Amino acid sequence: MRAVEITGGSGPAEALTLVERPDPVAGPGQIRIRVRAAGVNRPDLLQRLGRYPAPPGASDILGLEVAGEVDQVGEDVGRWSVGDRVCALLGGGGYADYAVVDARHAVPIPDGLDFVQAAALPETVCTVFTNVFEDGALKPGETLLIHGATSGIGVTAIQMAKAANARVIATSRGADKTEAARALGADLSLDARSDDLEAAITAFGGVDVVLDMVGADYAALNQSVLKPFGRWVVIATLSGALAQIDLGRLMMKRIILTGSTLRARPAAEKARLIGAVEATAWPWLAEGLVRPPIDAVFPLEQASAAHLRLEAGGHVGKIVLTA
Known part of the structure; x- marks a missing residue:
């Protein structure tokens, strides 16, 4: 799969490189998502600068939220099937063609939202x-x-x-x-x-x-x-x-x-939070009361341009990568 690595330097052009990596495999309790879009967040900038390392066990690839289709289901996963449209909260790994995530940290994409809009939801x-x-x-x-x-x-x-x-x-x-x-x-x-x-x-x-x-x-x-x-x-x-x-x-x-911070919370706490968000906020999305404004969309290979846009501070809403 394609993925964006941090290769050195502090500026996006020097630090972010598109590489080939082996496809990840869903383990027990996990699903693999064919990523169609990934949200870009300020913690990504901090990680690129060396100020916000990935928590233990998380992917070193940037990206804390994605949207796409389930394409592999691990053992002991009951809710999801291959082909389901989901968005998910990650500890890392979103800037790639595939991402593996705890199945409890995924939610269905609300009706009426495309992958770009859905990728702007989980972390935010x-x-x-x-x-x-x-x-x-x-x-x-x-x-x-x-x-x-x-x-x-x-x-x-x-x-x-x-x-x-x-x-x-x-x-x-x-x-x-x-x-x-x-x-x-x-x-x-x-x-x-x-x-x-x-x-x-x-x-x-x-x-x-x-x-x-x-x-x-x-x-x-x-x-x-x-x-x-x-x-x-x-x-x-x-x-x-x-x-x-x-x-x-x-x-x-x-x-x-x-x-507070969110990324390093235990998996069970994130699962609890995802459940509470789905119960409370997902109906607001279904009713059209909440819609994520999208400022800019960049292809995965232009992750450095997405970081520059976020760093410049002129954006209104979310910046999203498409894979």
Whole structure:
């Protein structure tokens, strides 16, 4: 099969190489997917740079989510048959023609979605669900603040929060991105380059949950605009990981500050999460309440161009590779 290897260097052109590898084989409890599309995510960039190694037992090939057809079924797998259209959450291995995955980490592709759209779902929807609805405990009628709202995670979080009857405040950079977030359903869409974020969010009434992909630069803002009993969930630190926290303010407001990663979680925990996502979020997809916006699609051999697009930061929605 074809696969994209990290061969050295830090820039995509030097680091990513299309190679031939033996086809993987599905073992007990696994399925093999003929990959038709693979999502590109920021952790892929970090792994390429040597900052986010694959967890033990995972493929060294990049790629955390794929969509395609089941073409091989291992022993002790009851749900899936050859030919089933699925998307799946991976620990690695998505940038290839075939990927082997724990059968519990796959879900059916929702009706009306093609492989490209479906490949944008598993990592993204699972990340939003576990952080916004489990750790963040967002409830109907509450307000979610999303920093980086036009990223792949952000556009999905807007739609999932609205599907759950919550209000959304989105921050992004530039008029085009601000309008895109508004079009996706944000009740208040703010331009981080020109708007007074604290004044606008405070005037809106503050927030109950923050989904924070920025980190240090917005730490003071988050502490200011969170309501009493607010939940601040950190999933990335694009502006830096070292932030100044006013512990007194956290105590007075009774704010919960938490953070998480998804990739290294145990297989059983991922299976539990996939089940919860299928039960809660898959009906939203079936009803058309959530649809993954696709920013750009590149063939597998142009993985380096896909990384450059993501690194440039001008994207709105997901970047996907086709195999």
